[in-house]
Amino acid sequence: MYVYDEYDRQILTERVAQFRSQTDRALAGELSEEEFLPLRLQNGLYVQRLAPMMRIAVPYGMLRSVQLRRLARITRDYDKGYAHFTTRQNVQLNWPAIEDVPDILAELAEVEMHANQTSGNCIRNTTTDQFAAVQSNELIDPRPYCELIRQWSTYHPEFAFLPRKFKVAVNASDSTDRAAIQVHDIGIEMVRNDAGELGYRVYVGGGLGRTPMVGPVIREFLPELDLLTYLEAVLRVYNRYGRRDNKFKARIKILVKAMTPAGFAEKVEAEWAHIKDSPTRLTREEIDRVKTFFTEPDYQSLENEPSALVSARGESKAFDNWVKRNVDSHKQPGYSIVTLTLKKTGVPPGDVSDKQLEQIADLADQYSFGEVRVTHQQNVVLADVRQDQLFELWKTIVPMDFGTANLNTLTDIICCPGGDYCALANAKSIPIAEAIQREFDDLDYLYDLGDIDLNISGCMNACGHHHVGNIGVLGVDKKGEEFYQVSLGGSSQRDAAIGKILGPSFAREEMPRVVSKIVDVYVERRTEEETFLDTYRRIGIDPFKERVYA
Amino acid sequence: MPDVIRKDGIHNDDLWTLVSAPVEGESLQLPDGPALLPVTVWNENQDAFAGRNDIGVWFDSHDEPETVAGDLNQLPLIAVNFPKFTDGRGYSIARLLRERHGYTGELRAVGDVLLDQLFYMKRCGFDSYVLRADKDINKADGCLNVFSNAYQAAVDVKEPLFRRRTA
Ligand code: HEM
C-alpha cells in the first residue's frame, strides 16, 4: 500500500491547519454559510437531517489495520460508536460535531488518512476493483494508477470549483468490472493495444443520479504515460463548458450528450494536443516508484485445496456454503480472497460498530498481511487468506456477524442511508432492505437463485445505485407518502445497463411480496444456466409486469 | 478605489477602472484614468487602442481566451472576473492566458474573490487580486501561502511533484 513521504505528510498537515482556520472563521461568522459550504464539503463534512455527517476517504478502498483501529477510536471518541461503509469505498460517520472535525482530520492525518474531496464539486476519491492484484484474470495491478490519479487530483488548483462532482474509477480485468466504471464520470479500463503496449480505454459521461447514463468510449487507446495529461484535458473541457446554470444538468454526462461523444472527444483531443507533452506527462520512473508500494506480500509457497480445507468442507455444510459464496479464487496457489459481508439481517447494510472495526483490524493482522479492501457493495475484503486457515477464520467471524454467506445474492443488498439519515430522501431505504432480507431468509433458496444484485436508493440521487441493480428499488414521494418504484435489468458490470421501470410504485409493506413475485417468474422461466439477468434479457420485462400487477 | 494585493504587498493607489460593455446602441464611455475593457470590446477596437498603456482588458467567466486576436502582451493588465466564487472557469482562463497565450503581464482576479480561493488562483497564474470588500485583507498573505508545496504542475510551479521529489 502507498506510504506517505515527507512531501505527502507536509501537504496533508497544511491541509488540516487550513481547515482548522476555515472552521474557526466559519464559527466566528467571518465565513458565511454559503462560503463555508464548498470548503467543508471538500473536507468531507455534510450537514444532514439529524446531524453533520462526515465522509472519510479510503483511496481505492485500501485500508491498513492501524487505520481501521484509528477509525474505531474516532467513532468512539467523536461519534456514536459506529461507522458506515459507502458505495464509493469510503467510510461515513453520522454524528460528528462540526467543531470537532478539525481534530478528527488531525487524528486521521496521523495514520495517513483524510477526508479530501469526498464531497463537493471537485474530483472525488478514485475507486477500483476490490480484487485488484489478487485475482488471476487481470492485466496489471490498477492501484498504482489510482494513486497517481489521487495525487494529481488532490487540491488540483484548476478543478476545485467544477460545475458538479466528478468521479473516476479504474478497472484492469477484461472479464469483470467490479468498479462500475461505465457509470462514472470517467471510467478507465487498462488495456493493451495490438502492439502489446499498455494503455487505457477511456469512457466519459457515465453516471447515475437524476439522468442515469452508461458512459460512451471516447478514446479506444491512450498510451500509458499520457494518463494525467489526458485527464487534465477532459477536466478542462468540462470545467469550461459544463453547464453551471442548472444543477441538475451540470454533470459531465449532460455535456457529453449535448456535444455528442464524438464532438466531445474531438474537443478533448484538441485541448490535449496542447498539453500532452507538458511536464504533467507521466514518467516511467514515477510509475515504477509508485509501483514499489504495491508489491506482493510475502506469500508462502503453498498448494491449492489443502487437505485441512477439503476435510473441513466435508464436515460442515455451513462452512462449505460460505466457501462457495464468500471466498474467491486467488492468483497465488494456496491463498483465497475472502469477503466479509456486512449484510446481516437487521443491521443496516454497510454499518459497523467501533468494536467490529477493531475486529476487522485484528483479522487483517492475523490472516491477511494487515490490510483490507472496502467494496462498493459495502462489504470488506481480506485479500490474502491462506486456504488452510479458512476454517479457523470462518469460525472466528461467524460470531462477529461477518460470516453471513450471502455474497452477491439477493440479500447482499446495496442500500443508501435513506430517510433514516438523509435530508434529501423521499423514503426510507434501510427498513426495505431488512424486510426483503427477512423474506428471503432461506440460504438454500438464495443459493439456488444465484447472483442477483438488489440495490435500493431513497431518492433519485441514486446513492444506492438502484439504476444498475438487476432489481432496483427507488424511494418516491406520493402526496407525502413513501412509495417504492421497481426497475429491472440494470447492471454495473461489463455489460452495464440502466434498469427499466416496471410500472406504478408500491407501498412499503408490499415490497417483499413484489420481490418474491419477480423472483418466482425467474425461477419458472429460467433455463439451467441462466442468471436472473440472463433470463430477464431473454424474456423481457412483460412477464414480470404481468405477474406483479396481476 | 479598491485595494489590490500583489506579490509585494497591498496597494491602495490602484487607478484602474473596470468598464462594462456598453448597452446596445450606446457608445463606449471611457473613464478618466486607466480602463479595463471587456475583452469583446477590445477585440473589436484593437487598432484604436494599440500602443496605449492605460487600456487593459477583462474576461468574464464565459469569455474565451481563444477569441483574442492580436498580442496580449501589449496589455499592461488583464483581469478575470469571478461572478460567483463557485464559478471555477476563471481558473482555466488564467492558465490558458499564461500557458497557452504566453501572457506575462499582470493578471488580476476580480469579482467574488474570497480568501480561501487565493492559493488556487495564485497557482493558476494570477498575481494580483481585488479581494471582496467585506473580507479581511490582512489574512490574504497567509491564505496565498497556505500550502508550501503541491502535487500538480501549474503556472507557479512548472513541474509536478513527481518530477521534483527527491527520494
Ligand atoms: C446521507 C447523506 C448523503 C447525501 C446528502 C447524498 C447526496 C447525494 C446527491 C445529491 C447525489 C447526486 C449527485 C448528482 O447526481 O449529481 C448523490 C450521489 C451519490 N451518492 Fe450520495 N449522498 C449521501 C450519502 C451517500 C452514501 C452514504 C453513499 C454510499 C452508501 C452515497 C453514495 C453516492 C453515490 C455512489 C452517488 C453517485 C451516483 C452517480 O454516479 O451519479 N451517498 N449523493
Ligand code: SF4
Ligand atoms: S439516494 Fe437520496 S436518500 Fe439515499 S443517501 Fe442519496 S440522497 Fe440520501
